[in-house]
Amino acid sequence: TRGYHWDKDSELHTFGEGILHSLVSERDLSGLDASADMYRFLTLLRKYGQHSSMPSLSHNVERLAPVLAFMEQNYASPDVGLSDMAIMMNVSARHLNTLFKQAFGVTSYAYLIVIRLRKAKEMMTEYPHLTVKEVSERVGFRDVSHFVATFRRAEGITPERFKLLYT
Numbered sequence: 001t002r003g004y005h006w007d008k009d010s011e012l013h014t015f016g017e018g019i020l021h022s023l024v025s026e027r028d029l030s031g032l033d034a035s036a037d038m039y040r041f042l043t044l045l046r047k048y049g050q051h052s053s054m055p056s057l058s059h060n061v062e063r064l065a066p067v068l069a070f071m072e073q074n075y076a077s078p079d080v081g082l083s084d085m086a087i088m089m090n091v092s093a094r095h096l097n098t099l100f101k102q103a104f105g106v107t108s109y110a111y112l113i114v115i116r117l118r119k120a121k122e123m124m125t126e127y128p129h130l131t132v133k134e135v136s137e138r139v140g141f142r143d144v145s146h147f148v149a150t151f152r153r154a155e156g157i158t159p160e161r162f163k164l165l166y167t
Contacts, residue, residue: 060103075115078142128167132159
């Protein structure tokens, strides 16, 4: 049988018990509280629930914490690669990507690109005098055209247009 389970000391366990008690009490005549509770329960289930033998989302994020910190500190280096992160975690590159997909829905490299783009947007708004080429180099892109194409694909506008709109 397949199903979800969670640790008894997790927030999900106590919240689930609270929902059961409120359903029995019949105080929520409109059903709005029950609807909000159900949404909160599903959110907590996503975070703490474990499907079969799969670890919970919160467990995956905790396990990836060293790599996430490494990415935040080293996003500017174009030499940061999947193999570096896998070695740090003492797992294969393939397994690292599996952990990232379970936790965030994207590969580790895609996650690094998200960080780089976020940092680029921060730089462009804080330091509008920087050129797009300078920003791309400072956030770890080797090639400005790759940066522009990646930025456009993710944001729907070019970095130059972003600068015009937000500075």
